[in-house]
Amino acid sequence: MLKYLRSKLFRCVVLSLAALVSVSVNLLWKDGSSELPSRRLEPLEDEQYKIISPATYKYHINHPRLCEGRRPFLVFMIPVRGEDRQARDAIRKTWGQDNPIVPDVDVARMFFIGQTGESNPRLEEHLRKESEVHQDIVYVDFIDTYQNLTVKTMMIMNWLATYCPSARYAMKVDADIFVNVPYLVRYLQNQGESSQKDFITGSVINDGCPRRNQRSKWYLSKEAYPESRFPPYVSGAGYVFSIDLAKKISWASRYVRPIPMEDVYVGLCLHFLDVQPVFSRTFLPYRNLFEIRHLEYDACTYAQRIIVTGFTPSQLLNIWTDFQKDRLAC
Ligand SMILES: *[C@@H]1O[C@H](CO)[C@@H](O)[C@H](O)[C@H]1NC(C)=O
Numbered sequence: 001m002l003k004y005l006r007s008k009l010f011r012c013v014v015l016s017l018a019a020l021v022s023v024s025v026n027l028l029w030k031d032g033s034s035e036l037p038s039r040r041l042e043p044l045e046d047e048q049y050k051i052i053s054p055a056t057y058k059y060h061i062n063h064p065r066l067c068e069g070r071r072p073f074l075v076f077m078i079p080v081r082g083e084d085r086q087a088r089d090a091i092r093k094t095w096g097q098d099n100p101i102v103p104d105v106d107v108a109r110m111f112f113i114g115q116t117g118e119s120n121p122r123l124e125e126h127l128r129k130e131s132e133v134h135q136d137i138v139y140v141d142f143i144d145t146y147q148n149l150t151v152k153t154m155m156i157m158n159w160l161a162t163y164c165p166s167a168r169y170a171m172k173v174d175a176d177i178f179v180n181v182p183y184l185v186r187y188l189q190n191q192g193e194s195s196q197k198d199f200i201t202g203s204v205i206n207d208g209c210p211r212r213n214q215r216s217k218w219y220l221s222k223e224a225y226p227e228s229r230f231p232p233y234v235s236g237a238g239y240v241f242s243i244d245l246a247k248k249i250s251w252a253s254r255y256v257r258p259i260p261m262e263d264v265y266v267g268l269c270l271h272f273l274d275v276q277p278v279f280s281r282t283f284l285p286y287r288n289l290f291e292i293r294h295l296e297y298d299a300c301t302y303a304q305r306i307i308v309t310g311f312t313p314s315q316l317l318n319i320w321t322d323f324q325k326d327r328l329a330c
Helices: 002-033 046-052 087-093 123-136 149-163 179-191 244-252 263-272 313-329
Strands: 057-059 074-079 107-115 138-145 169-173 177-179 200-203 239-242 308-309
Touching: 002 057, 046 149, 057 123, 074 087, 074 149, 074 179, 074 239, 087 107, 087 123, 107 149, 123 138, 138 149, 149 169, 149 244, 169 177, 239 244, 244 263
Parallel strands: 074 107, 074 169, 107 138
Antiparallel strands: 057 138, 169 239, 177 308, 200 239
């Protein structure tokens, strides 16, 4: 009996030691390799934060009352260039229209535009007129370049937190995209309680890492991003999040060094907040619901996706009427 107990005790000690060693090796290994940025609460230097801080930029055109007296289920936030009027008009007539596409579900939209050059009074005049008619343009005084999309996205987050905290969800979505609004609304309604807070979904990239080749469009120097991997992030073409995240991401951006890739940057803020993006997909058959390829139009294929990318304004208008009719027959 004593012998039995002793052997049991011995095994127990050995097992605990083994566990302890494995935990510490794990910790050391993770710390040593710094694959991902740490979550230290160390604010950025003013110079750095200034680049992405919404306080740096001024609104030339704004609609601060879009959400006054209403609680939209979903707000589309659409980054677009000033000259892309046709893209905006196509969206206003299709997935971003004012008439509810799903009965009793309130959906709003806002376009985000930066400056083309130092100053462009003619474009601004056009935008002002367009904005008076449609009440859906925010025009900000940063230079609207690919590298500055991170600035635009942080303006969008700040705008939501400031002017539309009564919404349930927001979607950042590019202007060349088809959005299947009925599917998206149903999908969100079916997510339940857990999706009301710290929820962000789209096409998740789990294995991203910085490109060190200077000729790459996505080149990132070791100075700008020393770590060897990116945390999981949602592809920038279109992603949906619970409205609380707009404020949390804005807050996190005070601690996360800006990089010019807006979707990775949002991923870094999520990593800092310890929020995991959710991959929206189905199995059997496998489908990425936020489709990042362009798919040949087919009503039944499109009826099973939340977004499809790669549309010109006229292509979008062309498929829309068909889709509204034909999806019901799938
Ligand atoms: C981003 O916008 C700022 C503010 O307008 C501007 O000074 C800067 O040149 C822009 N950066 C790039 C890379 O376009």
